[in-house]
Amino acid sequence: MKRVLQIALGVLTAIGGFVDIGDFVTNGLVGARFGMSLAWVVVVGVVGICLYAEMSGRIAALTKRPVFDLVRERLGPRAALANLLASYFINFLTLTAELAGVAVAIQLATSVNYLLWIPVVGLFMWLVVWKMPFSVLENVYGMLGLFLLVFVVALWKLGPDWGHLVSQATNPTVPHGEGHPTWFYYAIALFGAAMTPYEVFFFSSGAVEEKWGRQDLLTNRMNVYIGFPLGGLLSLSVMACAAVVLQPHGVEVHHVAQVGLPVATAVGKLGIAAMLLGFFAATFGAGLETLMSGGYSISQYFGWKWHKDTPARDAARFHTVVLITLFGAMALALTTIDPVTVTEYSVVLSAAALPLTYFPILVVANDRNYVGDKTNSAFTNTLASIYLILIVVVAAATIPLMLATKAGL
Amino acid sequence: VTGSCRWPGLVAGFTLASLLCGCAGSSRTDDDYREKVANTAEAIQGLIGTVQVAVSAAARDHIPAPYLSVTLAEADDDASAVADQLDSRQPPSAAADELRDRLDELLEQTVSTLDDLRIAVRRGEIDKLAALAKPLTHLDAKLQEIADLDQ
Numbered sequence: 001m002k003r004v005l006q007i008a009l010g011v012l013t014a015i016g017g018f019v020d021i022g023d024f025v026t027n028g029l030v031g032a033r034f035g036m037s038l039a040w041v042v043v044v045g046v047v048g049i050c051l052y053a054e055m056s057g058r059i060a061a062l063t064k065r066p067v068f069d070l071v072r073e074r075l076g077p078r079a080a081l082a083n084l085l086a087s088y089f090i091n092f093l094t095l096t097a098e099l100a101g102v103a104v105a106i107q108l109a110t111s112v113n114y115l116l117w118i119p120v121v122g123l124f125m126w127l128v129v130w131k132m133p134f135s136v137l138e139n140v141y142g143m144l145g146l147f148l149l150v151f152v153v154a155l156w157k158l159g160p161d162w163g164h165l166v167s168q169a170t171n172p173t174v175p176h177g178e179g180h181p182t183w184f185y186y187a188i189a190l191f192g193a194a195m196t197p198y199e200v201f202f203f204s205s206g207a208v209e210e211k212w213g214r215q216d217l218l219t220n221r222m223n224v225y226i227g228f229p230l231g232g233l234l235s236l237s238v239m240a241c242a243a244v245v246l247q248p249h250g251v252e253v254h255h256v257a258q259v260g261l262p263v264a265t266a267v268g269k270l271g272i273a274a275m276l277l278g279f280f281a282a283t284f285g286a287g288l289e290t291l292m293s294g295g296y297s298i299s300q301y302f303g304w305k306w307h308k309d310t311p312a313r314d315a316a317r318f319h320t321v322v323l324i325t326l327f328g329a330m331a332l333a334l335t336t337i338d339p340v341t342v343t344e345y346s347v348v349l350s351a352a353a354l355p356l357t358y359f360p361i362l363v364v365a366n367d368r369n370y371v372g373d374k375t376n377s378a379f380t381n382t383l384a385s386i387y388l389i390l391i392v393v394v395a396a397a398t399i400p401l402m403l404a405t406k407a408g409l
Numbered sequence: 410v411t412g413s414c415r416w417p418g419l420v421a422g423f424t425l426a427s428l429l430c431g432c433a434g435s436s437r438t439d440d441d442y443r444e445k446v447a448n449t450a451e452a453i454q455g456l457i458g459t460v461q462v463a464v465s466a467a468a469r470d471h472i473p474a475p476y477l478s479v480t481l482a483e484a485d486d487d488a489s490a491v492a493d494q495l496d497s498r499q500p501p502s503a504a505a506d507e508l509r510d511r512l513d514e515l516l517e518q519t520v521s522t523l524d525d526l527r528i529a530v531r532r533g534e535i536d537k538l539a540a541l542a543k544p545l546t547h548l549d550a551k552l553q554e555i556a557d558l559d560q
Contacts (some may be wrong), residue, residue, distance in 0.1 A: 107475075107479060108475065108476050108479050109473075109475060109476070110475055111474075111475035111476075111478045111479055245462060246458070246459075246462065249455075249457075249458025249459070249461060249462055250451065250454050250455050250458050251455050251458040251459050251462070252452060252455035252456075254483075254487065255480075255483045257476065257479050257480040257483060258459050258480070258483075260476070261459070261462045261463060261466065261472075261480070264463070264466040264471045264472040264476070265462060265465070265466050265471065267471075268466075268469075268470070268471040268472075269470070269471060269472065269473050272472060272473055272476055273473075276476075
């Protein structure tokens with residue numbers, strides 16, 4: 001059991017990264033619209049995030065310093081400020097969407113309008129950040145998020161034509177009636193979701209919170225190589241369920257409720273209960289990740305005390321940033337802004353900001369002054385360099401594709 | 410141009426591009442209008458598909474009532490929004506008028522059926538859903554004819 005709980009940080013980070021409200025709906029939308037033809041993007045994304053999350057965890061374990069701290073040191077205050085503003089803005093949008101996402105999960109269980117739940121969810125989120133120890137937080141929300149595995153069960157119970165699904169995934173083609181730009185737009189959305197910067201900020205800060213050291217490098221690898229592929233598996237299973245049940249009906253997915261319909265079809269009420277619990281935990285966990293990542297990155301940039309478990313009076317500025325961020329996100333969510341659209345934009349925009357996050361990680365992971373003899377292997381550097389080129393291409397293509405496709409219409 | 414002067418330009422450019430993305434274009438030709446009508450028909454078909462999957466799950470007691478209620482309410486609201494969006498476009502010719510009237514009638518019937526389903530769920534009349542949803546199959550087929558006009 002201890003071993004299982006040791007990977008909670010990776011599981012929580014990955015579930016938050018891969019199946020928060022925006023990704024959840026995007027995966028459903030992609031499955032219903034493009035079948036499994038974009039499954040390869042999830043695989044590419046999982047390899048990429050594993051590569052860089054392993055580096056960020058290793059750096060955090062060896063230096064006792066999180067990624068953002070090192071970004072500032074390596075890029076200088078000006079470039080790091082640009083990174084801070086971009087990542088904070090994306091975090092803020094994502095947090096807004098997650099708050100609404102948790103409220104939507106409660107709405108689906110109660111049919112009481114989600115707007116009424118937002119203040120309650122915000123208060124609960126603040127209490128968790130204020131009172132709950134980091135280790136309890138990651139264990140509870142990481143493990144509850146595993147209820148989303150109900151999508152794997154649903155897929156199995158649906159008894160799909162596996163050969164057809166695999167064929168769609170391994171011979172990706174743009175479906176009839178869809179344009180290449182739209183297809184690539186959603187490819188970028190999935191890639192951006194898999195590699196969203198807050199994952200490495202949160203993961204590395206979590207490693208410091210957990211007081212990882214040189215002896216925890218194996219734990220780091222276990223977290224990365226089990227947690228993130230698990231997130232990818234959930235992502236693919238949501239996509240496949242939508243491809244099997246919703247695509248034949250020509251469903252255009254815009255709401256969380258639609259994504260759960262295959263589970264209702266295959267598993268029934270118990271399945272929906274598991275899905276809602278898992279979705280609640282995943283979005284709440286992602287909300288905590290983005291909320292704390294906002295506090296972490298600002299505090300780390302300015303050199304303030306930032307540990308979550310430090311008494312509030314000693315880390316007052318960190319907790320103030322968290323509180324202000326939370327109030328702001330609650331206010332934005334209460335304007336009735338569509339949470340799914342918000343998070344889709346934030347994911348796509350985060351793709352544009354990826355190089356600023358991942359380039360410094362690659363540099364530091366090769367610097368003996370930081371990581372001693374634990375620098376990257378030649379293989380890791382080759383793969384990481386290929387990914388860095390890919391990230392730059394994706395970043396350059398994001399905004400033009402967003403405009404050309406009217407954000408995937 | 411100094412760095413500080415560039416920012417307002419960039420922000421204004423991005424805002425303008427975002428606004429342009431959000432604008433509904435006007436239809437200047439019959440072909441353009443036909444494409445928009447076909448897209449509307451497809452969007453409504455997607456909502457009918459959602460409702461059919463949900464009602465089918467409800468018929469087997471596979472879906473909790475609050476979840477079903479939210480699903481149907483969202484489909485109903487979306488269908489009304491799609492119908493309103495079509496109304497905001499001006500048909501460019503008499504032929505386009507006719508097409509619009511055809512689709513309008515189908516949209517009206519669809520929204521009315523979705524209203525009935527939504528009310529039935531609210532009243533807890535889950536056993537009536539399958540019967541109430543029956544017209545959707547016919548409406549779906551009729552909408553397909555309109556969607557095919559753009560092929």
